[in-house]
Amino acid sequence: MQTQNRQTIENLYGAFARLDADGMAPCYADDAQFDDEVFSLRGKREVMGMWRMLCDGVRTKGRDDWKLEFRDVAAEGASGQAHWDAYYRFTATGRLVHNSIDAKFDFDDQGRIRRHRDRFDFWLWSRQALGAPGAVLGWTPFLRNKVRGQANANLQRFLAKTPG
Numbered sequence: 001m002q003t004q005n006r007q008t009i010e011n012l013y014g015a016f017a018r019l020d021a022d023g024m025a026p027c028y029a030d031d032a033q034f035d036d037e038v039f040s041l042r043g044k045r046e047v048m049g050m051w052r053m054l055c056d057g058v059r060t061k062g063r064d065d066w067k068l069e070f071r072d073v074a075a076e077g078a079s080g081q082a083h084w085d086a087y088y089r090f091t092a093t094g095r096l097v098h099n100s101i102d103a104k105f106d107f108d109d110q111g112r113i114r115r116h117r118d119r120f121d122f123w124l125w126s127r128q129a130l131g132a133p134g135a136v137l138g139w140t141p142f143l144r145n146k147v148r149g150q151a152n153a154n155l156q157r158f159l160a161k162t163p164g
Helices: 002-017 021-027 044-061 121-132 132-135 141-160
Strands: 028-035 040-042 067-077 081-089 096-107 113-119
Touching: 002 021, 002 067, 002 096, 002 141, 021 044, 028 044, 028 096, 040 067, 044 141, 067 132, 096 121, 121 132, 132 141
Parallel strands: 028 113
Antiparallel strands: 028 040, 067 081, 081 096, 096 113
């Protein structure tokens, strides 16, 4: 099982590096949950909607700046972890970002991800993605809530026009 769970993590990030959301989808269980500093998603439709939205955005507006690297993939029992770094152009501002993320996973008995938790330094991210406003306000709940609200509104619009 550990080998299967490790392979799921490698498949997830390998597909994401290629911006292949369809390749990421089999990695998640139907009842998957995803949480990070911006999103709190429940169910495979929401989780995959986020990944599809991100992949589509990079493919259409910033593929030349896109790079994903992952390492420290490990799995033991029904849990796993990895570290990944994403390099991309933030669509809303056009600013280049390097986001360094630690991921934790819980798997079902078929090796699919049931819970995925990403952690990153929101203040560091906001300084890169938003510039001066992020540097000044990135540590505040106000800015974090504003970013969360906008990201979730974008996801709901994306899901509304995406079948399935």
